[in-house]
Amino acid sequence: MRILISNDDGYLAPGIIALAHALAPIAEIVVVAPDSNRSGSSNSLTLDRPLSVFRAENGFYFVNGTPSDCVHVALTGVLSYKPDLVVSGINQGQNMGDDTLYSGTVAAATEGFLFGIPSIAFSQVQKGWDQLEAAARVAREIVEKQFDALPKPYLLNVNIPNRPYHEIKPLIATRLGKRHQSESVIRAHDPSGREIFWIGPVGAAKDAGEGTDFDAVAKGHVSVTPLQIDLTHATQLEALKKGLL
Numbered sequence: 001m002r003i004l005i006s007n008d009d010g011y012l013a014p015g016i017i018a019l020a021h022a023l024a025p026i027a028e029i030v031v032v033a034p035d036s037n038r039s040g041s042s043n044s045l046t047l048d049r050p051l052s053v054f055r056a057e058n059g060f061y062f063v064n065g066t067p068s069d070c071v072h073v074a075l076t077g078v079l080s081y082k083p084d085l086v087v088s089g090i091n092q093g094q095n096m097g098d099d100t101l102y103s104g105t106v107a108a109a110t111e112g113f114l115f116g117i118p119s120i121a122f123s124q125v126q127k128g129w130d131q132l133e134a135a136a137r138v139a140r141e142i143v144e145k146q147f148d149a150l151p152k153p154y155l156l157n158v159n160i161p162n163r164p165y166h167e168i169k170p171l172i173a174t175r176l177g178k179r180h181q182s183e184s185v186i187r188a189h190d191p192s193g194r195e196i197f198w199i200g201p202v203g204a205a206k207d208a209g210e211g212t213d214f215d216a217v218a219k220g221h222v223s224v225t226p227l228q229i230d231l232t233h234a235t236q237l238e239a240l241k242k243g244l245l
């Protein structure tokens with residue numbers, strides 16, 4: 001099995017190093033990741049300048065671009081083959097509910113999916129890298145499952161509680177929950193007195209009911225959500241067809 005690994009925290013992040021170490025014994029791996037932290041970059045592609053690919057001493061490739069750039073360039077320019085799987089992460093912090101729209105971690109996996117390759121995004125629920133080795137072990141087990149029952153390509157979003165391995169509960173298939181709107185922007189002033197704004201924290205969970213990703217991880221389970229790209233609102237489409245236009 002040949003696996004392309006990327007992330008949005010950058011090629012030096014502990015999460016991608018742990019993931020690469022966990023997968024190296026079971027697959028031929030290639031790491032192509034951003035040169036710096038690009039969390040929150042969603043599916044953006046860099047179109048206003050060319051991209052460069054560099055090789056680090058440990059063999060990881062890094063790119064002066066976004067997570068989507070990395071996977072795109074890897075699949076179209078760096079690799080001479082189509083990998084069997086694209087994995088992203090392990091992200092520092094959860095990507096649940098609405099987070100999936102902003103997440104560069106999910107975006108890197110989405111790029112693989114858009115190229116017809118099964119893809120999985122991995123995130124640890126809490127920031128700080130606590131119990132990262134346990135999360136990497138869980139990630140390897142998920143990769144080993146292969147999910148042959150799912151039509152390919154699939155796109156899975158996985159969130160892993162920060163717990164010792166033996167305290168992590170089994171996988172649960174979930175749907176995305178929903179958050180309240182984001183908390184307020186943080187206002188300050190730069191040294192010249194100009195007002196500046198920092199985007200504030202995400203909102204708390206709003207729909208964290210039974211069956212959601214939020215509910216699963218709150219109970220100590222690993223949440224696995226199958227994602228799709230089609231944003232069409234099916235019921236509103238029917239309303240529009242019934243003469244609203």
Ligand code: MN
Nearest residue numbers: 008009039091
């Ligand atoms: Mn990140």
